[in-house]
Amino acid sequence: MGKGKRTRVTLRQVAQEAGTSPSTASRALAGNGYVAQAIKTRVEAAAARLGYVPDVSARTLKGRSSRLVGLVVSDLRNQFYAALAAGVEQSLAAAGHQMVLVDDHGDDARALDGARAFLAMRAAGVLLAPVGRQATELLVEHGTPVVEVDRRSGARGCDAVTIDSERGAQAAVTHLLDLGHRRIAMVLDETVWDTGRDRLKGYRAAHRAAGVPLSRRLVLDLGLRPADPGADIAAFLAAEPDITAVFAANNVVAEAVWQELQRRGSPVPKDCSVVSFDDLTWMRMVEPGLTAVRQPVYEMGRRAAELLLARIAGEQGRARTHTLQPEFVPRGSTSAPGRPH
């Protein structure tokens, strides 16, 4: 022990030890086909005694695919993706699969590298939060089941699990409108994907439904990876002093907005109400708590994994998109508008 066995125990050795043939030993261990109970026991004992660990690469080579499932997320340090990954892992582990996790940092090229690696390892399936359609297309083209999560790339031939962004955003903004706000800003960091676009749609739909005119000047798009979001937000708020509420399109934006409001000393919600799309730990820790649109992220990961597992199990039928509903969580950061700041 502790020396690191130079040579692994193979099925052949187990068979020998049990006084039978490799194929019988294989059947005994895998539980396929007929094996006498006595022999089965004997083989199992031999395997245990020798510390046999089956070689999945041999198995994978023989069969069609491995028990590996790929997951591509855009930023593991973002709690949103971490929770997503946790949900995926949970379902996968329960089904006896392993999760290979790739962080593409929002870069399509890295996602594509990941996809190629998944192909090479004969992954049973892949889950991804797409940043482009290339990765999905490559995978689908090669016959690997794919489920897109959170965003949809628009690629054909794959299932998807998303959250109803438009509905969630509309609920959030309607809440602000109901409170009497009329100059509601929306801050986002992308309209590249359906997430950002749909949330903007929801923001607009809420205004239309309430008969409140829209103003382009109230929408601030920071862009992905802004150099200095705080400065952008500061300039925005200074340019639009009659804003009484801000709707942040996701947790990253919400954090930047919150910090800028703190920095400039604008009391929330007195000077400015705030709502976030996506509800993280800190939003219920701060005082006042942040009103938020809670996304069932962990659940989304689980659902996506289940869907993928069904496809892996051979389920046929055309691609489906499951849409989960967010939940509006009112907290202290929203109230009727005071005087403009």
Next chain:
Amino acid sequence: MGKGKRTRVTLRQVAQEAGTSPSTASRALAGNGYVAQAIKTRVEAAAARLGYVPDVSARTLKGRSSRLVGLVVSDLRNQFYAALAAGVEQSLAAAGHQMVLVDDHGDDARALDGARAFLAMRAAGVLLAPVGRQATELLVEHGTPVVEVDRRSGARGCDAVTIDSERGAQAAVTHLLDLGHRRIAMVLDETVWDTGRDRLKGYRAAHRAAGVPLSRRLVLDLGLRPADPGADIAAFLAAEPDITAVFAANNVVAEAVWQELQRRGSPVPKDCSVVSFDDLTWMRMVEPGLTAVRQPVYEMGRRAAELLLARIAGEQGRARTHTLQPEFVPRGSTSAPGRPH
């Protein structure tokens, strides 16, 4: 396209397409051995044309091991582990390895299952935040390089990367003592591992160094997965009304302490100062900000992965433990003691 090729392109086909033999094609693609430049180009073109994706399971079967590296963490939804995993992934991806992530939920049996799976897939190496020594021992016994992260199981034959818990805790508690606190509580959720134990040691060492007597009654051990931590903390604070400061052993505990303090309406730091070991997002978002011991978690993940990669590359020599230093971050949640609450 989009139909899912029933049969993958093999090296044989690429060779045929390029008008050469499989072995030459292999050399051309892998870059091993001598191949005429002309043929090499031809093979590469053929591979690209056919959309060839090498089968790693065949490669793994032939060679000793795969390019898969296992990582076992205890709770992916905990930002600490998510950051750790992100750091690991970053280093691994840069080196052309893939990360297989297992969440053991603090359960040794699941970690062991993970370890067996890693063995079965001939993982090149494994990183783990141990919950017991079984997984590490199994892996080491089979000759798989292992690096333990954050905690050490005590198993022999593996490297480790940890953070100096004792030093960090001592700094935090010394800070409180320097402010004049004399009744400083410590709340933890385990003394099972060196993390909890060392932080308790640091708490005690700080007291000894300051000549302040210790009282067992000031230490609350919630235990792992407490049913109702809030209630336990409430009871504890009620039973020890002269407490003027709380040192929370990790982010989970800090969250529970913070929420209980909010709930009972005890102003921080006037009634009670608070320090957390581990610094999460919310701790700098709340008002006042939480004084914390920042751990370089992402960096720890990176370092652990580098260490493992070196072992995978064949580095010899006895097991080493890298200890990273935490950083004390004073914020608003600590001040001189007011009157006892």
Next chain:
DNA sequence: CTGTTAGCGCTTTCAG
């Protein structure tokens, strides 16, 4: 119910 045979796709001696 069990053993023999063949071969998954790749790499790697070993001759040429």
Next chain:
DNA sequence: CTGAAAGCGCTAACAG
């Protein structure tokens, strides 16, 4: 510099 041959460990026909 290139091709033929063997085999990594396992499973799946197919006979027995």
